[in-house]
Amino acid sequence: MGTPVCRLFMQREKMIKKTVLNETHRQLGAQMVDFGGWDMPVNYGSQIEEHHVVRQGVGMFDVSHMTIVDVQGPQAKVFLQYILANDIAKLTRQGKALYSCLLNEQAGVIDDLIVYYLNDDNYRLVVNASTRDKDIAWLEKQAIAYEVTIGERPHLAMVAVQGPKARQKVCPLLPERLGFSAAEIKPFNACWFGEWFVGRTGYTGEDGFEIILPEDKAVDFWNKLIEVGVKPCGLGARDTLRLEAGMNLYGQDMDESKNPLESGLSWTVAWQPETRDFIGREALDGIKKETGRDKFVGLLLQEKGILRGHQKVILPDGTVGEITSGGYSPTLERSIAFARVPGHIGEECEIEIRGKVKKARVVSSCFVRQGQVQIKI
Amino acid sequence: MANTPDDRKYADSHEWAFLEDDGTIRVGISDHAQELLGDLVFVELPEVGRTVGKGDECSVVESVKAASDIYSPVSGEIIAVNDSLEDEPELINQAAYDEGWIFVIQPVDESELDELLDNDAYLGSIEE
Numbered sequence: 001m002g003t004p005v006c007r008l009f010m011q012r013e014k015m016i017k018k019t020v021l022n023e024t025h026r027q028l029g030a031q032m033v034d035f036g037g038w039d040m041p042v043n044y045g046s047q048i049e050e051h052h053v054v055r056q057g058v059g060m061f062d063v064s065h066m067t068i069v070d071v072q073g074p075q076a077k078v079f080l081q082y083i084l085a086n087d088i089a090k091l092t093r094q095g096k097a098l099y100s101c102l103l104n105e106q107a108g109v110i111d112d113l114i115v116y117y118l119n120d121d122n123y124r125l126v127v128n129a130s131t132r133d134k135d136i137a138w139l140e141k142q143a144i145a146y147e148v149t150i151g152e153r154p155h156l157a158m159v160a161v162q163g164p165k166a167r168q169k170v171c172p173l174l175p176e177r178l179g180f181s182a183a184e185i186k187p188f189n190a191c192w193f194g195e196w197f198v199g200r201t202g203y204t205g206e207d208g209f210e211i212i213l214p215e216d217k218a219v220d221f222w223n224k225l226i227e228v229g230v231k232p233c234g235l236g237a238r239d240t241l242r243l244e245a246g247m248n249l250y251g252q253d254m255d256e257s258k259n260p261l262e263s264g265l266s267w268t269v270a271w272q273p274e275t276r277d278f279i280g281r282e283a284l285d286g287i288k289k290e291t292g293r294d295k296f297v298g299l300l301l302q303e304k305g306i307l308r309g310h311q312k313v314i315l316p317d318g319t320v321g322e323i324t325s326g327g328y329s330p331t332l333e334r335s336i337a338f339a340r341v342p343g344h345i346g347e348e349c350e351i352e353i354r355g356k357v358k359k360a361r362v363v364s365s366c367f368v369r370q371g372q373v374q375i376k377i
Numbered sequence: 378m379a380n381t382p383d384d385r386k387y388a389d390s391h392e393w394a395f396l397e398d399d400g401t402i403r404v405g406i407s408d409h410a411q412e413l414l415g416d417l418v419f420v421e422l423p424e425v426g427r428t429v430g431k432g433d434e435c436s437v438v439e440s441v442k443a444a445s446d447i448y449s450p451v452s453g454e455i456i457a458v459n460d461s462l463e464d465e466p467e468l469i470n471q472a473a474y475d476e477g478w479i480f481v482i483q484p485v486d487e488s489e490l491d492e493l494l495d496n497d498a499y500l501g502s503i504e505e
Binding site: 031042043046047048236240304305306308327328330335354 | 415442470
């Protein structure tokens with residue numbers, strides 16, 4: 001008997017996507033998980049060890065699942081000025097990068113992204129993998145009124161090499177000319193040569209590069225990095241690193257039901273010049289005037305236990321908030337979290353964990369940067 | 378292949394149960410389970426003296442990835458817990474069948490152990 005056709009169809013629909021490095025991860029003994037439809041390594045052994053390697057030495061992550069979109073055309077700049085909450089007019093030097101939210105008309109966050117300025121009619125966006133379909137649909141819909149093309153680049157791989165030793169390990173392995181320019185670029189800048197593109201950016205709070213390269217070069221590049229001592233790290237460590245670094249994760253810390261002001265992302269909204277209209281501006285102007293808005297804070301658990309997303313935050317006056325992302329901080333050896341809470345929160349609060357109440361302290365959401373603890377323990 | 382000693386029984390929810398000489402039952406989680414969970418960072422131990430039924434949630438282990446309930450493999454009274462796990466939850470990663478034990482139970486009915494899986498059956502269940 002054969003497999004019913006309907007089941008075959010379902011399997012095809014649910015087919016999990018793989019990056020070009022998938023087989024390499026398996027050979028390295030990675031534990032694989034379904035991450036937003038992609039078969040990705042969560043760790044290759046101890047996640048905590050992988051975390052420390054990035055803080056103290058150098059580790060690398062396969063982030064080829066992320067979506068690269070080139071926005072090109074004579075109106076690329078005005079188009080991006082209209083669809084992004086941050087203002088790409090700030091990008092005046094070639095290769096400069098900017099973090100921004102992509103908002104809907106209600107100022108809900110469709111996605112967060114990095115935009116690189118290549119030249120006046122060519123910008124590169126790197127958006128989340130899990131939001132790929134709706135992002136592309138949104139960009140294409142908005143692009144109709146502009147002289148721009150939205151070009152996805154699915155055949156490029158992406159490797160993030162992160163840690164204080166990242167630059168010294170990566171530069172000698174880049175195609176010759178690129179190695180020299182990569183050694184010179186400042187944080188949040190990029191350089192490129194052919195299809196190789198190197199940004200001094202990351203999602204860990206450490207120095208390092210995110211390298212976009214042709215898919216057929218990725219396995220060789222990855223193996224060369226291993227040879228020089230760069231340790232493969234999974235998405236598990238990437239999550240604890242970004243949490244310590246105070247970096248939001250789309251889908252947990254913000255989504256379309258939340259605006260940037262209640263997600264700790266006010267700093268990414270360019271209010272000036274007032275003459276710049278962008279999608280979500282009108283809604284944001286209204287929200288900005290409201291009083292009693294929720295705020296986004298960091299939490300440090302004062303007792304044993306682990307903070308997790310969706311746990312209830314209780315203020316001394318009985319009002320409540322919610323943890324958006326939480327977990328164990330390997331650097332602090334304590335549990336930390338981000339939470340959306342009533343604006344009048346003080347320094348102390350309590351967290352409800354499985355029916356029990358534990359004490360937590362309100363702190364800045366940037367816990368660790370460049371290997372250094374940023375808060376008072 | 379997963380490490381599953383044949384001197385004890387297993388629940389399909391990944392706990393192991395070891396019958397001590399004095400008739401008490403020591404409980405922990407399998408090596409396969411600790412591997413799936415990843416680095417353990419917190420264990421919420423049951424209260425000594427608590428009476429539990431077979432299959433009751435009685436402890437929680439938290440790894441860097443997630444929190445998982447531990448179910449009692451038999452009915453009885455919790456008579457001891459592994460306090461070392463409070464400061465060293467990683468003992469479960471390092472020695473799931475020895476120093477990483479979680480609690481000891483005085484069973485109401487020792488024959489409940491027969492309802493659990495032997496090592497081959499457990500191995501079969503996780504390799505499906």
